[in-house]
Amino acid sequence: MTPGITPSSVVDRLRGMAQGASDRDQPDPGDRGDGTPVDEPPAAPSWRNALPFLVALGVVVVAAVGIGISYLVRPADDRMSTEAHVQHAINNAYTARNDLDYAKFRDATCAADLSSTTFPSESTFLGDNRRSFDENGHIVIPEISGVTVDGDRATAQVHWHFDEKSDQNQVTEMVVVREDGDWKVCTS
Known part of the structure; x- marks a missing residue:
């Protein structure tokens, strides 16, 4: 043995080395193991957040x-917009013809047309529209376009056809006027 080294000092030294190595093997709680610090865990969610x-x-x-x-x-x-009111008035007039509803047709028509001598009587209205329905079917309106409103008067392009003659499309310009707050179809 070497002088100054005793077996107990060697054991103590080995114990110290082993303890140092084991301390190095244990990760530091504030260290990721690569020397970078670990972030604090996120705070618990709060209702204030x-x-x-x-x-x-x-x-x-x-x-x-x-x-x-x-x-x-x-x-x-x-x-509804004004344009929608105009389209609605036109639709009411055509629906009255399809339904053979003279009262509804009168409600959809302006006062000037109602007082005209050419406005159809109920029997004429029913006869003409029944005959048209029998020959051609219902009137179908796929589109109302070009609605132009100027105060209490509006015009629109009504694209229509009979359901039994869908290849014969028609375009009719309609005039619609506002009377007492309601829009009515008018020929003049």
Whole structure:
């Protein structure tokens, strides 16, 4: 043995080396093992972090409820555009002809036409439209285009055909006038 080295000192030295190695083998909790520090774990979610999103959600819900209530309270006719009112009036006149409904046809017609001597009587209206229906079928309107509104007067191009003669498309320019707030089909 070498002088100054005793077996107990060798054992102590080996123990110290082994303990140092085992300390190095254990990862440091603040170290990833490659020398870079580990980030702190994320904080637990808090309702304060979600507050801006909850406020935004509340605003969206209030706006949606307001829009829904306005649609329920306001009649459908008030929500329609002027062009839609004009198209609706034209559709009513053609639907009355298809349904052979003289009262509805009168309701869809302007006062000037109603007072005209050429306006058909109920029997003439029914006879003419029944004959047309028997020969050609219903009137079909696939499109109403070119709606132009000038105050209380509007014009539109009505594209139509009979359902039994769908290859014979017609285009008729219609005049529609506003009387007492309602749009009516008018020949003049």
